[in-house]
Amino acid sequence: MKPWSEFEEAIKPHLRHVRTYCNYLTASKWESEDLLQETLLRTFKHYRDNGILNHPRSLMYKIARNIQIDAHRRRRAATVPIDEALQLPHYDANYANVRGMLEWMAEHLSPRETEMLLLAEVFDYSYQDIADALQCTVPAVKMVLHRSKSTLRKRGRQPETGVSRSRMGKRRNAAPLPFTVDRWTTALMTGEL
Template sequence: MKPWTEFEESVKPHLKHVRAYCAYLTSSKWEAEDLLQEALLRAFKQYRDTGKLRHPRSLLYKIARNLQIDAHRKRRGVTVPIEEALLQPHHDPDYASVQGILEWLTEHLSERETEMLLMAEVFDYSYQDIADVLHCTVPAVKMVLHRSKNALRKRGRPELAGGPARSKPARRKSAPLPYKLERWTSALMTGEL
């Protein structure tokens, strides 16, 4: 058998389910079909490289999900017409204020808590994505995020006008390394972690 025929036979029973999953992810018939085709292409490349395709349905689900996440992240940086931009709240990506807020955040949270909070709340990572990147479990991510948010609620918000925070900082464990703080500031300013 030729590689394409073997690949086709292994994924054919799962196409109906994967097509439905792609439709769920995209909410559009046309985008779902494009996503399915791209997922099949990526799966075939993997099959061609490895010579086998274990658990084809879960592999296609994972590929489709990751492709959709990548597409979502790319769309976040799309420019909008000036009329629409004027209706949106203005956020000045001023380096000093961004770094100041991050410094305040790191005074109240550990490095791991800060990183998870940024990934979840700013960069829209899913719990599973955070767990994969930080090599932990999804329940651990949920627990850390819950505790972090509760700790911040108890502390209050930093004063953006340059004054002191409402409560005394409670330094957790150890301060992040300066390059971590710099990396987080840069990520917030560029929108890419």
């Protein structure tokens, strides 16, 4: 049997458990998949170097945990304490990108559409939670989200045509007041509403 086949047979019964453990250790699905892949690579390297996997699940748990600890240390060394970051959000490297994206959304969506879209897509609110917060119905939330996403897809594909804002229609062109864009920028930068 080839080394890869032996390795695959050794880890296969434990893969579901290790995937669950990676989900537990990380903040998102993508980070979890990256962690799982890196864990499998390092486990295979260990197998290739030693020729045997004693207690594969324990080994993969240990490797995943160590990878996550190393990643946390790297991030901690590169981040600013949250109190300091809250004081100076304009100096964050991502601030301009976040603010620019929100201003672009504000040009194409109403304040209500922008708020619903951010609550649903960024802060993972359920339709019912959005309806409760904005005092509307769940079907209204679904309709607004569908329309907002459709509008942004169309605007994202079309080059600027030089159409004046007055010809775009009043509902779409009613951009949030500056404090609204500021409020959402701060919420996106801090991850809290």
